[in-house]
Amino acid sequence: MDSTPAGPDPFADRTFAAVIFDNDGTLVDSTASVERSWVRWALEHDIDPTTLVGHHGMPAPAIIASVGPWLDPAAAFARIEQLEVADVEGVIALAGVLEAITALDGAPVAVATSATRELARVRLAAAGIGIDEVVTFDDVERGKPHPDPFLVAAQRLGVAPADCLVCEDAPSGIAAARAAGCAVLAVTTTSEADALVGADLVVESLADVRFAVVDGRVRVSLR
Numbered sequence: 001m002d003s004t005p006a007g008p009d010p011f012a013d014r015t016f017a018a019v020i021f022d023n024d025g026t027l028v029d030s031t032a033s034v035e036r037s038w039v040r041w042a043l044e045h046d047i048d049p050t051t052l053v054g055h056h057g058m059p060a061p062a063i064i065a066s067v068g069p070w071l072d073p074a075a076a077f078a079r080i081e082q083l084e085v086a087d088v089e090g091v092i093a094l095a096g097v098l099e100a101i102t103a104l105d106g107a108p109v110a111v112a113t114s115a116t117r118e119l120a121r122v123r124l125a126a127a128g129i130g131i132d133e134v135v136t137f138d139d140v141e142r143g144k145p146h147p148d149p150f151l152v153a154a155q156r157l158g159v160a161p162a163d164c165l166v167c168e169d170a171p172s173g174i175a176a177a178r179a180a181g182c183a184v185l186a187v188t189t190t191s192e193a194d195a196l197v198g199a200d201l202v203v204e205s206l207a208d209v210r211f212a213v214v215d216g217r218v219r220v221s222l223r
Helices: 031-044 060-067 073-086 097-103 117-126 148-157 171-180
Strands: 018-021 109-112 133-135 164-168 183-187 201-203 209-214 217-222
Touching: 018 148, 031 073, 060 073, 073 117, 097 209, 109 148, 117 133, 133 148, 148 164, 148 171, 164 171, 171 183
Parallel strands: 018 109, 018 164, 109 133, 164 183, 183 201
Antiparallel strands: 209 217
């Protein structure tokens, strides 16, 4: 599906102080690892794996509460964390990601993810992505779709949320970014374009856009 809009580039006359990336599905392709881990977890807990559909981008405790509210939340969370951290087979950087990060050298950049600190670390490392500022599930009281991850990331970067561009792939992440007051560039790596409501621009991958730092500000344009 070609998700690149035929109309004008919504960012043609706009620049940003910083860029905040979601991780899974935006920077890294971890789909196979996620599916293997969560299906195994579900089967271990006598949960129908099909009930996991539609939870992408949500913190693990929220998923657990949704599909297995009768479980001990701490034990269930510890087990899925163990499974996911141990499985990085096939975790790679998505198209255009490494080029985008290189082009943003010198600009404030962060990752805001629903994963835990350790899980984010192992996946970014497996994909060869080096971004120093990473906001994780461990750093906020409320995860996506609440705005907290992006608000914390903006604060750490020393910029206003309204001056940040968020790159996301999940409806819950877009909702969080919008609630934080950020602009949103969405990629259709895990969701259809029609589901990415609220994004300013929807493309297939970061390979469809070009980042540049001009006079200390970030510009993004369609290729």
